[in-house]
Structure formats: C-alpha cells, structure tokens
Amino acid sequence: MTHILLCELAAFALYFVYGSYFEWFFHRYLFHSPKYIYRTFREHTLVHHQIYKGDETYHTHDDHPAKVPMDWWALPAMVGFHLPLFLLVQHFTKIPSLWGGVAAISIYYTCYETFHWAMHVPKASAFLSRFRYYRFLDAHHRVHHKFMLSNLNVLFPLADLTLGTLRGADGRRIVLFPKLRADRSKEIEKAKHAKKPAHTVKSP
Secondary structure, three states, rough: OHEEEEEEHHHHHHHHHHHHHHHHHHHHHHHHOOOHHHHHHHHHHHHHHHHOOHHHHHHHOOOOOOOOOOOOOOHHHHHHHHHHHHHHHHHHOOOOOOOHHHHHHHHHHHHHHHHHHHHOOHHHHHOHHHHHHHOOOOOHHHHHOOOOOOOOOOOOOOOHHHHHOOOOOOEEOOOOOOOHHHHHHHHHHHHHHHOOOOOOOOOO
C-alpha cells in the first residue's frame, strides 16, 4: 500500500510539471493560433484579449464575466484526453501512476481557472493577493496581455522559462543561460557572413 501511494505521489509531481508544458502548448497553439481550432482562437485571442488588455481594462468589475473562464466541459475533456496516456504509461512501466496523473491534471486545471478568474476579477482575489506567489503570477499574466506570445503559463511558468517566452513585470525578456544564447547568436551570424559570396571588383 505504501509503495503504491509513493508511486502515485511521484506520478502526481511529474505530471504536474508536465502540466506546465501542456498548458504552454495548448495556450500557444490553440488559444493564439487559428490553424487548429478556430473557435478556441476566436474566443481567446479575438474576444478575451480584446476585452482584457494590459492596461486598466485588465480587470473587470463585473462579478460574473462571461469571457474569463473556459467552457464547463473543459476539465472532463482535459482528463479524458489524458486518460489513454496515463493508462499506457502505467501499462508499460508497471508502475501505479494513473490516479496520480488524473489528480495532477485536475488540480492543475482547477488552480489555473481559479487563479485566472481572480486575476481578472479583483473581488475574487482578496484572499489570494495575500500570497507573494499569486502576486507574482498576476503581474506575470498582465504582461501576457501586453505581449500575447509571451508569458503563456498562468499557473507554473516553468515552460515559459525553458522555452524562451518569459518576460519580467517590466516587459523585458528573461533568458535562461543568456551567455550560451549570445554565443549561439554570434555563431549564427558568423555562419551567415561566411555563406555570402565574395564580391569581385571589376577592373576598368
């Protein structure tokens, strides 16, 4: 029994970290791209982001705003989408992890929706605003409403940090391993110049 519980707790932690990357890809390619599901793109980019911008309109004073939460069926859809993955991982690894995965996705989504609601509805943030981590996330998300393809994580910005989309509260990019990135940029520039054909000067 203890072994099963520890395995499920470990699975919860791993799938919660995975949730940061799932949220990032979902937000980037379904919420902010019309290529895949246009309705999702329309509701988020063309409606939500036009109502709530990175200025004084970031907050609403309506107690029941219609364009902040996802559809009511989003949570069961998220869990249902992941169930085959959880079952396959448990089947092939022989490690009890199904319920840890279900709990991780459910809690991640619930926290996402709770925090996102509080970020846009000031009356709902009275309790959460006491916590420094929530205040950091609120500032982090406000920047997303100024730069839509940055700060794509609402709850756990690990994916933003590692995938290069993180901006600070002042809007400046935060780069993981800046020296390595700068060196790589120099190498790319050198390669571009090396490929340019040499110009020959014609004699008069």
